[in-house]
Amino acid sequence: AQKITQTQPGMFVQEKEAVTLDCTYDTSDPSYGLFWYKQPSSGEMIFLIYQGSYDQQNATEGRYSLNFQKARKSANLVISASQLGDSAMYFCAMREGPGGGADGLTFGKGTHLIIQP
Amino acid sequence: GAGVSQSPSNKVTEKGKDVELRCDPISGHTALYWYRQSLGQGLEFLIYFQGNSAPDKSGLPSDRFSAERTGGSVSTLTIQRTQQEDSAVYLCASSLAGSQFSGNTIYFGEGSWLTVV
Numbered sequence: 719a720q721k722i723t724q725t726q727p728g729m730f731v732q733e734k735e736a737v738t739l740d741c742t743y744d745t746s747d748p749s750y751g752l753f754w755y756k757q758p759s760s761g762e763m764i765f766l767i768y769q770g771s772y773d774q775q776n777a778t779e780g781r782y783s784l785n786f787q788k789a790r791k792s793a794n795l796v797i798s799a800s801q802l803g804d805s806a807m808y809f810c811a812m813r814e815g816p817g818g819g820a821d822g823l824t825f826g827k828g829t830h831l832i833i834q835p
Numbered sequence: 836g837a838g839v840s841q842s843p844s845n846k847v848t849e850k851g852k853d854v855e856l857r858c859d860p861i862s863g864h865t866a867l868y869w870y871r872q873s874l875g876q877g878l879e880f881l882i883y884f885q886g887n888s889a890p891d892k893s894g895l896p897s898d899r900f901s902a903e904r905t906g907g908s909v910s911t912l913t914i915q916r917t918q919q920e921d922s923a924v925y926l927c928a929s930s931l932a933g934s935q936f937s938g939n940t941i942y943f944g945e946g947s948w949l950t951v952v
Contacts, residue, residue, distance in 0.1 A: 755943075761945060763928070765940050765943075809878065822868050822882075822894070823870075825879075825880075827877040828877050
């Protein structure tokens, strides 16, 4: 089973609208972290936001917020007031505890977001 | 520099040749990660270093792949007898520590684009 599932291969959104990018995860480890990264066409991976499994509040960073629903194992990224520069690939990722194996990140397949003027 | 630095940024090599990819992490970051991203795909975790040791090498796709890290800083990923399926972007990342109990963000370099012809 996939550990990180992003069900939206691509999305078109009108500029200035809010957009929600879906991410569900699968882990049996009680301690984990969830990350969102943005990858523009230039290729670099840009960190956006982090949510720890024990965090009580949803993470927010500027126009980015993470809708964390622990019982549903869901960690959707919400971008408010989208801008043309938000067009990029967006990856959801998870880091699990030592029982889960290597201490790296497991990535979803990504969502290609295109903001239209 | 302030970020994760990778070299070369682009490498074209003939099938069967060996290549070395270098990563210089953010100063003070003890954890270093290598990932691979094939065209249009998500990121595939390869290996993680905590200091100079690699607790888990199981992500390396074959025995043609090896990585080392000396002095707790620079890391080299070596691919021997390259094959066309090795063509990908190889991304290096670093963080303060590899503990899942912290929210230590993983920061990525801009990647080394490898093309095997």
